[in-house]
Structures are given as structure tokens and as C-alpha cells.
Amino acid sequence: MRTSEKEIVRSLPLFSEMAEDHLDEMLTGSFLQRFPATVVLFSESDHTDFLHVLVDGQVELYASANNREGTMTLIKPVATFVLASALTDSAYQLSARTLESSQILMIPAQNVRTAMSNDQGFAQKAVRELALCYHGVVRAYKNIKLRTAVERLANYIIVQNRRQGETGVIKLPIEKRTLASMLGMTPENLSRAFATLKPYGIRVDGAEICIEKPGDLETLAKPSELIDAH
Amino acid sequence: MRTSEKEIVRSLPLFSEMAEDHLDEMLTGSFLQRFPATVVLFSESDHTDFLHVLVDGQVELYASANNREGTMTLIKPVATFVLASALTDSAYQLSARTLESSQILMIPAQNVRTAMSNDQGFAQKAVRELALCYHGVVRAYKNIKLRTAVERLANYIIVQNRRQGETGVIKLPIEKRTLASMLGMTPENLSRAFATLKPYGIRVDGAEICIEKPGDLETLAKPSELIDAH
DNA sequence: CGTTCAATTGATCAGCGTCAAACTAGGTGG
């Protein structure tokens, strides 16, 4: 465990209030590892051995059942994932794979649970983190239950535009087939959804999306503070 | 705040480790109230003023967007709800209404947050509670994203059968239209889903469901430890 | 015994998935 790795962890709100010695203790046995793209990190039914911290790259959390598969969420650096599973000492519940070459800090789940029961500041932050994660899934659940595929895409575009500086031109940060899976549709249907949005001023050129009539797009999308990420 | 109410709260794992004086403090300003059926307790965009404890009756958490509405989960006594919202001092995120006459203990959210920062035992239990809630929504999200309507119904029947003593006959604990909404379909489609399950040994008589070929049902449902509640 | 609302049934339609084929872009080797 080198200093730089400790600094990465310390920069996260989740660990910001943890006592120095508890942090050191938790990080013993942790290791920073680089994975190539498309590597499966763990499967949903595996027992949770590590809390993961994505330091660099991109990770997809997905789930499988029957013969179907769906993206549940995407992790961008720097962020932790599978905290809830690490704390409850259960299965991961979701599978994970790298979408690109990624650097991941792996912290033994047992260490995290020990820190949790010993460190008051950490427990407080964990409560906050878990509450936010919970609301995140609730939003995703509402999104898929209350909106059509085209509406989900329209709202995705609006959120990306806000995140990328409200310029009216966005660059998709992921492949379209991954986006399709995250929005709960097939790649073919995503193509058609983009076509459906053409009359609403959406122009597509590869990974670049141009929003020519923001007002019309919003009218269709009906964005909601209680569904879409801020 | 009478003793009986305190005993109810104390019986919940979430509050089991809280120090006596912190518990008393938290319960000042709390009140037990009875609501008739079909009453809206709060709306998703409302600011969270109270942590709710359902003591008796049944409550539906639902969400609305555009002109659609969907049941997100059902609360059965004795259980808390909207803990995450109370702790983050944000909007409820979900709306709530009583499905039947219900008794609810309402604890000021500010008191809960105070207790959280003062009481180590409570913080530990809150972490656990939130992690379990999180996995609960993840399951629901996987359920709707990876299964068809008929599969969701089949798995619902299997879970209910297990909960009601594996007798092969279950009694639906809610109206069919509520069940339909929870399973993410229309009441009409639920009727047809039951009809689809007839060849798999499902007989319906009002709220009573008979499972005549458990094996066939399971083959269709493909139940998963990682989606269906235990 | 009539009112009311849930549940069912039928007909139709929209949304989305599946399958197949064509097209495109990025990378590789000749």
C-alpha cells in the first residue's frame, strides 16, 4: 500500500472522516491492480471478497438471468462499488466487467467491515453513501418502469448535455450497444430511437450527438428532478 | 410517546442497539396516527419530514411520471420506510398511500439524523438496513429488466407459496390491480398472465391461487436466489 | 336490490425484440 493509493482513497467522501490508523489498517492487504478491457471482475453469485475502488478506466455492473443480460449501471473513476455487498458479507448481487483498461484498488471486505464497526466517522459516511446509492437505483427503477425507450434516450441526452457543459453537442462516453443495454433496449432499437428523435432536432454522427431544438427535446422527454441524475 | 410505542420501535433491528436515552430523545415529537384506507401520506417531491414506522395495516410506495404511475414496493408491519430520505434530508423520492386502514408512527426526520450522529449502535444498524434496502431495489430492478410479465408473476407465486407455508395454495394479500402494478403490468394483462399459467397448473379462484404442478411452474419461472426475496 | 368498482374478456394497436443483411469504421498485414 503506497502513499499515492492512500491519497486516492482519502479523497473520496466515504473515507474522508476515517481515522488515520483505521485507514492504514483497512488498507493492509489491499492492492492496486490494472485490468485490460472486457475482463470480468466478478460474477453476481460470487461471495464478496473485496470492496472495489475504480481509480482509472470504466466498469460496467450488469446482471444475467435466463438467457438475458442487462447493464445495471456504469462506474466512472474515482468511485467505490459493491459497498453494500461488502458490508453485508453476501454475494456481489451484480456482475462486473471492465469496458476499457482499468486500474482498480481492491480492499478486503473483512477489513471494511472491521473499519465500519470501529470507526464512527466512517460509519456516518457509509450511511450517507448507501442512502445515495439507494436513491440512485430507485431512480433507475422509476426510469424503466415509467418511461418508454425513446423517453429514456431523450432524457439521457439531456443529462449528458448538462454534464458536458450544456453546449448542445455531446460525445457519447460509451459504445452504443452498452448505452442500449443501460437504457434497457437492444442496439437495433437504440438506432431507431435516435431516428425517432430526428424530428425533435437530434442529429447523430457516430458518437457525436447534436441537439438542434433543445425545447422540443425537453417537451418529449419531460425530464424529472426525481428520476434524472443532477 | 407511550411505552407501548417505544416497545414497538425497540423490537425493530434498526433500533435494537440504540441507547435508551437516545431512543427517548428521538421519540420526542413522534406520534402514532391512524389513517383510513386510500389516504396519500406524502408525495414523492415533498421534503422528508418524518421517518415512518408502519405498525399496522399496509402501505404502498409508488411513483408517478408523465401520466403513468407504478407501484414500487409494498410495506407490511412492522417496518420502517423512507429511512434513506430521512437521513439525507431530501425529498421522499417515492409517494405513499395506505392500502387499508393503517397505524403509523411518525418520527421527526431531524431527530433521526441527530440520533444517527450521536449513537454508534444505531449508525451500525442503519448501515445494515440501508444495504439490505439497496439490494432489495436491485432485485426489483433485475426482475423487471430481465424477466417477462408472465415470468415475474410465476416467480411471485412461488415466493408467496414459500412465505405462506409451501402448501400449494396461496391467498393473494393484495388486490389484483395492485399486484399488476407491482409486477409492472396492467390489470388486463395480469388476467391474461394467469390464463397463460393455466397449462402450468395454476388455478385461480378469486384471491385464491392453487399450484397443481409446482415442477412445471418452476421450469417456466426459473427462480433465482439473486432476484427473488428469500 | 341497485350502485359501484374490481376483474375478466375480446379486439385492436403500439412498442420493442428478433433475425437477416448491408453498411461503416478502425486496425492489420501485405
Added chain:
DNA sequence: CCACCTAGTTTGACGCTGATCAATTGAACG
């Protein structure tokens, strides 16, 4: 530098799932 390969994307045709609309049946309650 170009031909070629591969994988992602797009387009078209078709079919299934589930929603909508309308009408009927059934059950609970005053």
C-alpha cells in the same frame, strides 16, 4: 498506401409482448 478483416452499427421485414379501449361479468356494500 491499400486491400482486407473484424466488430459495431444501421436498416428492413416480421412477430411477439403487453397496452389500450370497450364491453361484460362478478362481487362487495349500503
